Amino acid sequence: MPDTISPALRDGPRARPPVVDPPAPRRPVWIRPVLFPVAVAVAIGAIFISVYLSAFHAPGARDLPVAVVGTSAEAAAVAERLPENAPDTFRVQALPDRETARTAVEHGEVFAAYVPGPGAPELFHAGAHGPSVSALVTGSFGEAARADGERPTPVDLVPASDQDTRGLVVFYTTFGLVLAGYLFGIMTFQLGPGLTARRRMVSLAAFGGAGGLAVASVVSAFGALPAPFLGVAGLVALVAMAVGAFTMLLVRSLGVLGSSAAAVLFMTVGNASSGGSLPAEFLPGWLEPFSAGLPVGVGVRAVNGLAYFHGDGVLSGVAVLVGWTAAGLGGLLLVERLRRRARREA
Incomplete structure (x- = not known):
C-alpha cells in the first residue's frame, strides 16, 4: 500500500531557526586613539596657561x-x-x-x-x-x-653673581634635572618594561648621581653660581631622584594618565611655583604653598640658600626631597607587590 502520509506529518514539525537580534552597531575602533590624546593634550594646555596667567599676568608681593x-x-x-x-x-x-x-x-x-x-x-x-x-x-x-x-x-649685601645678570641661574640649575627626571620616569618603562623594581631603583640612583655631577660641572664651567661643587651636585641629584621616583609611581599606577599627571604636577605647577623668576611671596595665595612642597620650589630655595644665604633652606629641602623619593619608591614597590599577588590569584 502506498505511503499516503504527508512528509510534513511523518517527519513531525520542523524546528524553526532561532531568532537572532541584529548586531548592535559597533563603535569605530579609532575613536579612542584619536579623541583621547586630543582631550588629554587640550586639558594639559588649558591647565598650563591657566596656572601661568594666574601666577604671572600681574605679579605682586604679599607679606x-x-x-x-x-x-x-x-x-x-x-x-x-x-x-x-x-x-x-x-x-x-x-x-x-x-x-x-x-x-x-x-x-x-x-x-x-x-x-x-x-x-x-x-x-x-x-x-x-x-x-x-x-x-x-x-x-x-x-x-x-x-x-x-x-x-x-x-x-x-648679597649681590648676585656677575655672570648671572638676570638672576635665573639658580632656576635653570635646578629645573634642568626636573625635566630630565620626568623623562627618566617615562623612559624606564618604555625601554625596560620587564625590569624589576630593584633594578629600576639602581637605575634611578645612577641617573641622580650622574645628572647631579653633570649639572654641577656645567655650572662650574660658566662660573655663574658661587656655591660648592659637591653641594650643587648633591642637591640637584636629590631633585632629579624625587621627580624621577614619583613619575615612575604615577606611570606604573595610571599608565598614560600617569605621565600626564606628572607633567601637570612637576612641569606646570612645579615650574610656576618654583620661585625661580620671582620669590614665592609674589605668587597667588592658592599657588604659594606648592613652592614649599614640590621638589622644584624646594630645590630652587635650597640651591639659592647654598649659594648666597648661608645655607638657608638646605636642610629642610633635603628632608622634603628625600621624602618625595621615598614616597615614590615605596609606592612603586607596593604597586608591584599588589600586581604580583593579583597574577598569582588569577
Whole structure:
C-alpha cells in the first residue's frame, strides 16, 4: 500500500531557526586613539596657561618680610609711609640694631632692612633675590624716606653673581634635572618594561648621581653660581631622584594618565611655583604653598640658600626631597607587590 502520509506529518514539525537580534552597531575602533590624546593634550594646555596667567599676568608681593631698625612704634611709622597702592605688600618687623638687620638680610630672613640714622638712612637688601625684588624694596622704601625729606642709600649685601645678570641661574640649575627626571620616569618603562623594581631603583640612583655631577660641572664651567661643587651636585641629584621616583609611581599606577599627571604636577605647577623668576611671596595665595612642597620650589630655595644665604633652606629641602623619593619608591614597590599577588590569584 502506498505511503499516503504527508512528509510534513511523518517527519513531525520542523524546528524553526532561532531568532537572532541584529548586531548592535559597533563603535569605530579609532575613536579612542584619536579623541583621547586630543582631550588629554587640550586639558594639559588649558591647565598650563591657566596656572601661568594666574601666577604671572600681574605679579605682586604679599607679606614680603622686611625690617626696620628701631622700636615697634618706629617700625610702624615707617610702614605707614610705604606706598598706599600696595598695603599688603610688606610684613614689617622691628629689629634692635644695625648688625642684627645686616645678619637677617644676609641669611635670607628678611628681604630688606631699613636703617634710619643721624645722617642719610640706609637700605640693606640682597640682589641675589633678583632684580624685581631689589626694584620693589628700593622704590618703596625710597618713597617712604622722601616723606621725611630723606633719601636712603641702597646697600646690596648679597649681590648676585656677575655672570648671572638676570638672576635665573639658580632656576635653570635646578629645573634642568626636573625635566630630565620626568623623562627618566617615562623612559624606564618604555625601554625596560620587564625590569624589576630593584633594578629600576639602581637605575634611578645612577641617573641622580650622574645628572647631579653633570649639572654641577656645567655650572662650574660658566662660573655663574658661587656655591660648592659637591653641594650643587648633591642637591640637584636629590631633585632629579624625587621627580624621577614619583613619575615612575604615577606611570606604573595610571599608565598614560600617569605621565600626564606628572607633567601637570612637576612641569606646570612645579615650574610656576618654583620661585625661580620671582620669590614665592609674589605668587597667588592658592599657588604659594606648592613652592614649599614640590621638589622644584624646594630645590630652587635650597640651591639659592647654598649659594648666597648661608645655607638657608638646605636642610629642610633635603628632608622634603628625600621624602618625595621615598614616597615614590615605596609606592612603586607596593604597586608591584599588589600586581604580583593579583597574577598569582588569577
